[in-house]
Amino acid sequence: MAGTLTVTTISGVSTLNAPSGVLATQNGMTGIAKAWVNWAGSTGTIRGSFNVSSVTRASQGEYTVNITTAMPNANYAICFSASVNASINYWGISENTAPTTSAFAVKAYTNSASYDPTYCNVSVFSS
Numbered sequence: 001m002a003g004t005l006t007v008t009t010i011s012g013v014s015t016l017n018a019p020s021g022v023l024a025t026q027n028g029m030t031g032i033a034k035a036w037v038n039w040a041g042s043t044g045t046i047r048g049s050f051n052v053s054s055v056t057r058a059s060q061g062e063y064t065v066n067i068t069t070a071m072p073n074a075n076y077a078i079c080f081s082a083s084v085n086a087s088i089n090y091w092g093i094s095e096n097t098a099p100t101t102s103a104f105a106v107k108a109y110t111n112s113a114s115y116d117p118t119y120c121n122v123s124v125f126s127s
Helices: none
Strands: 035-039 046-050 052-059 062-067 077-082 089-093 103-110 120-125
Touching (some): 035 052, 062 120, 077 103
Antiparallel strands (some): 035 046, 062 103, 077 120
8 A cells, every 4th residue: 555644633432432541642652652741840830731630839849740641550651851050950750759640749959959940841651
């Protein structure tokens, strides 16, 4: 078969007529993000997202990312990046809170204290 197939809309029909599922979370495709979000560190306000319902700012530099449609298990990969200030900056998954299928915690800090980055970004990859 030769040629090009152009698809403008893909939709799935659920027996429950739910607007979520395999196509809603891209689980039908491997190697792509299952969720992503860009938010303001000082407030947790989401600028753009896919499959993320909210970001909760627990305290300065500490956030919980809530996933809309749960991951199949808690063994997913989280990629977190944040804008930097003049100090040495670090960020990553919080050691104090284990990821669940529907949420995970991340933290941004410098050598001396937590900080609220202007831009926070997370991508989630899962099976």
